[in-house]
Amino acid sequence: xxxxxxLPLDLGAGxxxxxxxxxxxxWVFCCLAITVLLAFGSLIVGTSSIETSLGWLxxxxxxxxxxxxxxxxxxxxxxxxxGALLGLGGGIAQGVFRNPLAEPYLxxxxxxxxxxxxxxxxxxxxxxxxxxxxxxxxxxxxxxxxAAAATLLTVSLSRGVLQTRSLLLSGVVVAFLLGSITQLxxxxxxxxxxxxxxxxxxxxxxxxxxxxxxxxxxFCVSVVPAVLLARGLDALTLGEDTxxxxxxxxxxxxLTLLGIVSLASATAVGQIGVVGFVGLIxxxxxxxxxxxxxxxxxIGAPLCGGALLQAADLLSRWVIRPSELPVxxxxxxLGGSYLIFLLWRRSRRG
Amino acid sequence: xxxxxxxxxxxxxxxxxxxLCVGYGAHVVxxxxxxxxLPGLWTSIVGPNGCGKSTLLRALAGLEPARSGxxxxxxxxxxxxxxxxxxxxxxxxxxxxxxxxxxxxxVVALGRFAHSGWLAHRxxxxxxxxxxxxxxxxxxxxxxxxxxTLSGGERQRVHLARTLAVEASVMxxxxxxxxxxxxxxEDIVRLLREQARGCSVSVVSAIHDLSLAxxxxxxxxxxxxxxxxxxxxxxxxxxxxxxxxxxxPVNVVEHGGAHLWRPSLEPPSxxxxxxxx
Numbered sequence: 001x002x003x004x005x006x007l008p009l010d011l012g013a014g015x016x017x018x019x020x021x022x023x024x025x026x027w028v029f030c031c032l033a034i035t036v037l038l039a040f041g042s043l044i045v046g047t048s049s050i051e052t053s054l055g056w057l058x059x060x061x062x063x064x065x066x067x068x069x070x071x072x073x074x075x076x077x078x079x080x081x082x083g084a085l086l087g088l089g090g091g092i093a094q095g096v097f098r099n100p101l102a103e104p105y106l107x108x109x110x111x112x113x114x115x116x117x118x119x120x121x122x123x124x125x126x127x128x129x130x131x132x133x134x135x136x137x138x139x140x141x142x143x144x145x146x147a148a149a150a151t152l153l154t155v156s157l158s159r160g161v162l163q164t165r166s167l168l169l170s171g172v173v174v175a176f177l178l179g180s181i182t183q184l185x186x187x188x189x190x191x192x193x194x195x196x197x198x199x200x201x202x203x204x205x206x207x208x209x210x211x212x213x214x215x216x217x218x219f220c221v222s223v224v225p226a227v228l229l230a231r232g233l234d235a236l237t238l239g240e241d242t243x244x245x246x247x248x249x250x251x252x253x254x255l256t257l258l259g260i261v262s263l264a265s266a267t268a269v270g271q272i273g274v275v276g277f278v279g280l281i282x283x284x285x286x287x288x289x290x291x292x293x294x295x296x297x298x299i300g301a302p303l304c305g306g307a308l309l310q311a312a313d314l315l316s317r318w319v320i321r322p323s324e325l326p327v328x329x330x331x332x333x334l335g336g337s338y339l340i341f342l343l344w345r346r347s348r349r350g
Numbered sequence: 351x352x353x354x355x356x357x358x359x360x361x362x363x364x365x366x367x368x369x370l371c372v373g374y375g376a377h378v379v380x381x382x383x384x385x386x387x388l389p390g391l392w393t394s395i396v397g398p399n400g401c402g403k404s405t406l407l408r409a410l411a412g413l414e415p416a417r418s419g420x421x422x423x424x425x426x427x428x429x430x431x432x433x434x435x436x437x438x439x440x441x442x443x444x445x446x447x448x449x450x451x452x453x454x455x456x457v458v459a460l461g462r463f464a465h466s467g468w469l470a471h472r473x474x475x476x477x478x479x480x481x482x483x484x485x486x487x488x489x490x491x492x493x494x495x496x497x498x499t500l501s502g503g504e505r506q507r508v509h510l511a512r513t514l515a516v517e518a519s520v521m522x523x524x525x526x527x528x529x530x531x532x533x534x535x536e537d538i539v540r541l542l543r544e545q546a547r548g549c550s551v552s553v554v555s556a557i558h559d560l561s562l563a564x565x566x567x568x569x570x571x572x573x574x575x576x577x578x579x580x581x582x583x584x585x586x587x588x589x590x591x592x593x594x595x596x597x598x599p600v601n602v603v604e605h606g607g608a609h610l611w612r613p614s615l616e617p618p619s620x621x622x623x624x625x626x627x
Contacts, residue, residue: 020494228468228469229468231460231463231468232468234452234456234460235460235463237448237450237451237452238444238448238450238457238460238509239444239446239448241408241413241442241444242442242444242448244412244413245411245412245413245437245440245441245442246437246460246461246463246464246516247433247434247436247437247438247463247464248433248463249433287451291451291496292451293452293453293456
């Protein structure tokens with residue numbers, strides 16, 4: 001105000017924002033480097049009886065190259081994509097609900113998608129394994145409908161979108177309810193019980209090239225509009241009224257973004273089953289390591305989510321090798337502890 | 351009621367309302383209010399707590415639907431303006447300044463949303479508007495700091511800069527001087543006057559501090575029963591509108607051309623019974 005005050009000027013193109021951009025680049029590079037390392041690990045570690053090593057990876061024989069190309073590579077890529085979709089879904093959900101605990105799993109979105117998948121499979125009398133491209137697309141579509149319906153149910157149960165605790169509570173209630181319905185449906189069909197059980201726990205073992213392609217398409221379709229709409233989420237942090245006064249249409253913005261959350265998490269659930277907490281942790285890691293606006297968050301959260309799910313996948317295959325754990329159990333252990341830590345920290349801060 | 355029809359002393363109002371009624375549920379806060387705000391004038395809205403100052407500002411910003419009556423922005427119904435067009439013409443500042451992890455520059459850039467849109471590609475004119483706004487509010491020093499690390503007063507100035515950066519023809523400000531220390535309150539008030547006089551903006555602000563409110567060009571006095579008066583400061587003082595609105599004697603003294611509110615420390619001679627709704 002007083003013109004006499006010395007002013008350190010520079011907006012936009014200044015040194016500090018250049019430093020911020022540099023930081024973001026370094027962060028993205030680190031994330032990608034970790035991803036590549038995990039990918040190598042994921043290609044080497046597996047349940048097959050073949051002795052595997054880095055040398056084997058570089059010079060595979062005929063049998064190994066089938067394992068490598070038809071099983072491990074789609075699984076590695078698909079796990080990254082599914083994690084990226086869940087991370088993106090979590091990042092958007094936390095912004096839309098202005099609630100750091102919102103994520104597809106805790107909102108019931110993932111359970112809705114799982115119920116959609118189960119109903120379709122039972123109606124079509126099919127098994128989750130070895131679905132053809134078209135069938136997989138149909139199952140994913142049903143997952144999307146289930147996810148969107150579950151999200152709407154959670155939001156209407158919590159009466160609005162802003163009460164942190166009530167949103168979390170109704171999300172958990174919806175997840176529990178839909179999860180039980182899924183279990184009941186599965187129990188009525190003993191022949192698919194085994195497959196569906198690992199689907200409900202989440203497993204990367206289902207991933208094939210067709211599901212990986214589907215994940216890739218869904219990732220491109222959801223990440224681009226999400227990053228374009230990120231500015232709306234920034235505006236929303238200033239309060240709903242202010243966002244509206246800036247010229248935003250809140251209902252349209254929310255609907256579009258929740259549509260993207262449903263699409264992203266449903267596609268992930270449709271390929272690997274219910275894997276929770278990746279969507280919760282990934283945006284948090286981004287925020288803890290990088291001070292960000294929503295555009296950077298929605299770029300960072302998928303990168304982080306992808307690496308997280310890869311790490312969890314690797315862990316699930318390595319801990320009790322040569323057997324494997326369901327990856328959803330690993331993320332639930334890691335994510336559940338992280339959620340407890342978050343709640344503890346919040347209650348300490350008051 | 352000093353006036354029942356929109357006050358128009360020459361020229362068309364940038365923003366006006368006619369027979370405006372606004373309320374929440376069964377409670378009607380604003381009852382058939384008609385006011386016009388001329389370009390180039392700073393109007394302050396005063397009145398006791400709960401008389402509807404914020405509600406009026408929110409309604410004028412299009413954030414609260416009108417029960418009945420019309421609001422005209424440049425002779426066109428406010429609700430018929432396209433959202434972005436309207437946001438370019440009417441800027442609104444909330445009473446509470448939001449805490450966010452965005453940097454001050456990012457927050458001020460959001461004020462240009464109606465101009466630059468989704469892609470956030472800032473043109474030179476956006477940069478210039480942001481620079482002017484941050485310069486004017488003295489918030490350039492924290493351009494790259496996050497709002498969550500700033501003090502209440504510093505945050506308030508960033509939000510004010512965001513409102514200025516819109517470069518709207520109507521500025522609606524709900525308590526723009528809250529959280530600020532006296533020198534900065536002074537700065538803000540000076541800034542509002544400059545915006546009105548220099549840039550022909552209609553500035554409308556709800557201000558609690560009566561001495562600051564009385565520095566405005568026009569005053570709207572609201573009481574619990576509706577509009578007490580809308581006019582110049584001299585008219586307000588001559589008609590004793592403030593005492594009528596607050597339902598208790600309000601002492602205003604003139605000192606060096608300024609009108610100052612003097613709190614009375616004597617116990618009131620009459621019993622304090624106010625018509626709180």
